[in-house]
Amino acid sequence: MENPEKSLQYLQELETIGEEILADRQEIIALDRKRNETREGLRELKKIESEKIWFTLGPLLVKHPTDKVKELLKKDQVQVDAEINKLRSNLKIKVNNLRDMEHQPPVPGLMLKAMSTEEMKAVGQVLGRHTD
Numbered sequence: 218m219e220n221p222e223k224s225l226q227y228l229q230e231l232e233t234i235g236e237e238i239l240a241d242r243q244e245i246i247a248l249d250r251k252r253n254e255t256r257e258g259l260r261e262l263k264k265i266e267s268e269k270i271w272f273t274l275g276p277l278l279v280k281h282p283t284d285k286v287k288e289l290l291k292k293d294q295v296q297v298d299a300e301i302n303k304l305r306s307n308l309k310i311k312v313n314n315l316r317d318m319e320h321q322p323p324v325p326g327l328m329l330k331a332m333s334t335e336e337m338k339a340v341g342q343v344l345g346r347h348t349d
Contacts, residue, residue, distance in 0.1 A: 227318075234315045241308045248301050255294045262287050 262270070262283060271280050313323050332340070 231315065231318055234311055234318065238308060238311050238315065241304050241311065245301055245304050245308070248297050248304070252294060252297045252301065255290050255297065259287065259290050259294070262290070 258272075265283060268283060269280050270283050270286060271278055272286055273279075309327050312327065316323055
């Protein structure tokens with residue numbers, strides 16, 4: 218690039234997209250930790266037989282009915298899963314944009330989605346595996 222202003226602007230755009238990608242990855246890691254903690258909490262609640270339990274809600278320690286706590290954790294888990302999926306889909310777009318700006322081909326397989334349970338069963342049937 219001959220024009221230094223255009224070169225500087227181009228580098229700033231690259232740097233901005235790169236920083237957004239790194240920030241999204243860190244956010245996904247933090248949300249994944251939260252999802253794991255929620256999953257652990259739900260697993261521990263299955264072992265508890267009392268009607269009310271103590272749990273932390275931010276900086277507070279609250280005694281609440283076990284069923285309500287399970288419901289809160291399940292809602293939180295669904296919300297975190299949705300946020301992670303949203304961040305991952307946006308991350309794929311940002312990575313492709315960055316690679317386009319760098320004049321590189323897209324990452325092969327980046328836009329692939331996981332197969333659903335029904336699709337896995339269908340593949341298993343085609344391959345001759347027994348499914349129950």
